[in-house]
Each structure stands twice: as structure tokens, then as C-alpha cells.
Amino acid sequence: MNAPAGAVTRPVAALTGGTGFLGRAIAQALTEAGWQVRLLVRSAPLHPQLEHLPLDLVLGELADRVALARLVSGADIVIHAAGLVKARNTAAFLAVNRDGARRVAEAAAVAPGAPGFLLISSLVAREPGLSDYAASKRAGEEAVMEVLGSRPWTVLRPPAIYGPWDREGLAMLRLASGRFAPAIAAPEPRIAMIHVRDAAAAVRAVSKGELRQQTWEISDARTDGYGWRELLGRIGSALGRQPRPVPLPDVALRMAGAVSDGLAALRGEAAIFGRGKAREILHRNWSIDPGRQIPSSIWQPGIDLDAGLRETVDWWREISRHAA
DSSP states (O other): OOTTTOOOOOOEEESSSSSSSHHHHHHHHHHTOOOOOEESSSOOOOOOOTTSSOOOEOOOOTTTTHHHHHHTTSOOOOOOOOOSSOSHHHHHHHHHHHHHHHHHHHHHHTTTTTOOEEEEEOOOGGGGOOOOOHHHHHHHHHHHHHTTTOOEEEEOOEEEOOOOOOOHHHHHHHHSSSSSSEOSSSSSSSEEEEEEHHHHHHHHHTTTTTSSEEEOOOOOTTOOOEEEEHHHHHHHHHHHHHOOEEEHHHHHHHHHHHHHHHHHHHHHHHOOOSSSHHHHOOOOEESGGGBBBBOOOTTTOOOOOHHHHHHHHHHHHHHHHHHO
């Protein structure tokens, strides 16, 4: 249907992964900025963050090339945010994080209107040897670059994302909620952080500009990251307590990851924490690379860690009350 004469046509953003933790925030941010968001979904989204948004839904999944063609047709930008953060094996990670990214890029490459392409990757893609997840995220980046060639694309690598509605991230809150908390031995890892709304705002800012063949890393204002004990202390403060750090040798965390992997295999499940995740946690430098830091003229973070953690803790307490 043609738009009425004089009607303002909103730019169209084709979004995968829009029902996930970060994806929901991206859908909200883009809608508020005047975009028409077209969402790839397996079924109608029922999440409270999405139910009131004026979304265009395309039923399908990353393996459905027909659905992907419908998703990207006529879009001004394609934002690929879908991905697995836990999987039972390497092949399962690659099937989604590499092959899914490739199929979305292939659809975008032949789409009418030649949309730009924004890939939401992860800071762990910088170290693909650490885990199957990290390797699959790097492979996804490489697949997109290979498919799109000289066409406009940008990769965003967020670090650890936190905020309300992040159920996978509750483990860190629980770690700091008792009298004692495990503390990784010196030298401590440096861990960059970003609130989910800031990450979504970065996606929105990049989407409205000219995409360039560039990989950018984003975080809050502390681009050098936080030490492990500092992070536990700040979470503890948001919880109204200060857990006592208990030194944890690297080998103990690796053993815990192996045990978690073994239990998950026995149950036939995928675990968020395992040997790969232990290696990621023990990596000492998850600060932002100054050479890849997103220019401040494009985007700057607005939520500091303490304020973001207080908001997250408030949400956690609210859902805990309802679950009781």
C-alpha cells in the first residue's frame, strides 16, 4: 500500500534477535527515535517490553531464507543482533552465531534498496581461542565481512551487558549477595561493562549515521574496565552489603567450569557457565581497545555503573517478591 500524500515515511530497521535481552532494548530505542522496526520472530512477542511497540513482525528464523528476504526487503538498515550465548557444543554455536549471521548478510546483500548492515557481536570475539562462544562470534564477524565485501557494514562489540530483565546475568548479583564472594587472584581481570539501554543507544546512534567498514568497541565511561574486587564491591553496595572477598585460584574456577560442563552434559542441557566461560572470566584484559573505541562524536555512554546496578537490583528484588 502506498503512503498517503504528505505522509512522513519512517525509516525501516530490520532486526534479528529483537526478542532477546539486548534486542528488546534496541527495538525500544529505535522505535522511540522514529524508526519502523521490522522484527524476525518465531511467534508473536509477548514480553512486556515489546507488547506495546508498533512492530512489523516477520515469522521465521535464521535458517529460513524466505523469511529473511521478507525481513530485509526495502529496509534502510539491517541489524543482526540474534545469537546464542550458551549451546551444547561447538557445532550448535557455529550454526547460529556464524551461519545465521552469514544468511542474514546474504539476504541483505541482494535486498532491494541496498540496506546498510550492522552486526552486534561481542567483545569476546577479540579472543576467539578462549571458548566456543568467542570463536563463533569471531566467525560470525568474518562471515559478514566476506559476504558483504565492499558494501556498507559496521560491527559493534559490546562488553558485559547488564540491566533489568537480564535473567542470565543474575549469577553475578547472587555472587555478591552473601557474606563471602569469590575473588580472582591477582593480577585481576579488567572487565568493561555497559548498561543495556546505553548499548541500545549506541546501536541507534550508529544506525542513523553513515556505516563504514569498521569494528567498534563500546562500554560505559570506564573504558579501562573494573577490577574483579571493585566490581563485587559495587554490586554489594547496590545490594546494601559488602561481601568479604575470598581468593579463588584460577585452577579452582577452571575445575568449576569442567564440573558444570559435565553436569550439563548429563542433563542434556546447555550451561551458561562452563570451561569456556571460565577461560573468558580469567582473561585479564577485557578493557576497551583505544584503537577500536567508538568515536565520542557518534555516541557516548550516559549511565554510570552504580546507578545502573541500583536499577538492576531494584528489578531483581521486584521479580523475587513476585516469585515468592
